[in-house]
Amino acid sequence: METNITEKETQTTQQPIQQAAAQQPIQTVPQQPMQPAAAPGTGTVFCKFCGSQIAAEAVICTHCGRQVEQLQSAQAVQPQVIINNSNSNVNTNTVYVPMGKPKNKWVALILCFFFGVFGIHRFYEGKIGTGIIWFFTLGLFGIGAFIDFIRILFKPNPYYV
Numbered sequence: 828m829e830t831n832i833t834e835k836e837t838q839t840t841q842q843p844i845q846q847a848a849a850q851q852p853i854q855t856v857p858q859q860p861m862q863p864a865a866a867p868g869t870g871t872v873f874c875k876f877c878g879s880q881i882a883a884e885a886v887i888c889t890h891c892g893r894q895v896e897q898l899q900s901a902q903a904v905q906p907q908v909i910i911n912n913s914n915s916n917v918n919t920n921t922v923y924v925p926m927g928k929p930k931n932k933w934v935a936l937i938l939c940f941f942f943g944v945f946g947i948h949r950f951y952e953g954k955i956g957t958g959i960i961w962f963f964t965l966g967l968f969g970i971g972a973f974i975d976f977i978r979i980l981f982k983p984n985p986y987y988v
């Protein structure tokens with residue numbers, strides 16, 4: 828039986844947020860009137876390193892350049908990964924039964940049992956070459972004949988050679 832599994836490569840598509848955002852039409856966000864752009868006193872903090880007055884939402888101090896605020900949560904930073912896994916495996920397994928010449932199991936078994944050391948069962952199976960070897964070596968000194976007997980014993984009936 829031959830196994831032929833064709834496994835195509837799985838496609839993984841990553842779409843970062845930036846790309847998804849870029850596909851959307853660019854809209855000019857109007858400034859929200861509820862929040863003044865620069866309110867004096869509010870929305871500013873002092874850098875804990877250099878003491879300069881910086882915007883409250885500033886992550887990095889504009890004066891000393893050090894990071895004063897933690898970045899947004901790590902989940903928000905991670906890009907959205909869309910895995911498009913289209914599995915198109917084609918299984919072409921077929922039960923392959925080699926159709927040779929049918930041989931009767933019990934005929935071969937009896938021939939092997941009585942004349943195995945002469946290779947008669949191998950002549951019956953059509954294996955002339957090894958049959959001659961079996962004939963002149965007494966079934967590979969009995970070992971080959973014995974192995975053949977076990978081999979034929981577990982064959983289906985009929986079996987094909």
Ligand SMILES: [Zn+2]
Nearest residue numbers: 874877888891
């Ligand atoms: Zn600073």
